[in-house]
Amino acid sequence: MYRVYVFGELERVSEHFIQSALPMLPEERRRKAMHYRQANGRKNCVIAYLMLKIGLKECFQIVDFTLGYGEHGKPYLAEYPDVYFNISHCGCGCAVAVADSPIGVDIQDVRPFNREIAERVCCKEELELMERSSGRDREFTRIWAMKESYVKMTGQGIGCDLTAINALNHKSIQIRDIANGVIALCM
Amino acid sequence: MLEKVIDILSEFTMLGKDKMSEQSSLVIDLGLNSLDVINVVVAFEEEFNIEIPDQKIKDLATVGDIVSYLKTYV
Numbered sequence: 001m002y003r004v005y006v007f008g009e010l011e012r013v014s015e016h017f018i019q020s021a022l023p024m025l026p027e028e029r030r031r032k033a034m035h036y037r038q039a040n041g042r043k044n045c046v047i048a049y050l051m052l053k054i055g056l057k058e059c060f061q062i063v064d065f066t067l068g069y070g071e072h073g074k075p076y077l078a079e080y081p082d083v084y085f086n087i088s089h090c091g092c093g094c095a096v097a098v099a100d101s102p103i104g105v106d107i108q109d110v111r112p113f114n115r116e117i118a119e120r121v122c123c124k125e126e127l128e129l130m131e132r133s134s135g136r137d138r139e140f141t142r143i144w145a146m147k148e149s150y151v152k153m154t155g156q157g158i159g160c161d162l163t164a165i166n167a168l169n170h171k172s173i174q175i176r177d178i179a180n181g182v183i184a185l186c187m
Numbered sequence: 188m189l190e191k192v193i194d195i196l197s198e199f200t201m202l203g204k205d206k207m208s209e210q211s212s213l214v215i216d217l218g219l220n221s222l223d224v225i226n227v228v229v230a231f232e233e234e235f236n237i238e239i240p241d242q243k244i245k246d247l248a249t250v251g252d253i254v255s256y257l258k259t260y261v
Contacts, residue, residue, distance in 0.1 A: 035212075035215045037202055072245060121225060144222055
């Protein structure tokens with residue numbers, strides 16, 4: 001069982017709303033939110049946490065929880081080892097996934113295709129797909145988001161050989177296009 | 188070295204150079220996400236003709252971490 005929450009209307013969120021929502025956040029998350037220099041980072045940080053609260057309550061009836069952090073910084077629910085979640089931010093919004101098995105989510109705004117970056121992170125089959133594509137920017141963004149959702153699901157993060165992961169072979173990765181970006185989900 | 192690092196980073200962030208310091212976090216202060224970090228790593232590799240191993244990327248959390256890394260390996 002899983003559910004994904006997505007918010008993509010950051011421009012509609014006022015600073016006033018963010019300030020009034022801050023008391024709903026635990027101290028550590030509040031400090032993190034206020035640390036963001038850019039307004040969208042702050043908004044994503046607060047809204048993602050609120051969506052996590054909603055998701056945990058709707059899907060697992062969890063109201064009180066504490067976040068712990070794994071070896072590579074992946075957050076988890078300290079009191080609920082069988083409940084999983086993952087959070088992602090980008091310029092176009094934020095996404096939160098909650099599930100009863102390990103899950104990774106990535107939301108990413110479409111970026112221009114850059115061959116050097118692609119060769120650094122993609123395997124041969126992924127590069128060939130991009131070469132054939134008429135929309136390389138979106139294709140690259142899709143492959144990147146799929147890979148990131150995978151390394152977020154496993155908890156290893158981007159500090160690994162990303163070319164060893166063939167996102168196209170992972171049936172457990174779902175990808176969806178949104179207006180200015182993509183969302184990938186890996187379970 | 189700090190000035191050079193800030194110059195390169197300024198191409199990837201909307202944060203002004205005068206707001207960046209060794210303590211600045213790439214994610215929280217500069218607003219970078221994982222893909223930006225990969226772009227930054229490739230830019231430093233090109234600029235300094237080095238290869239930053241994948242396992243080191245997660246250790247580069249602040250401007251100062253990049254400066255220290257470059258001081259050690261360049």
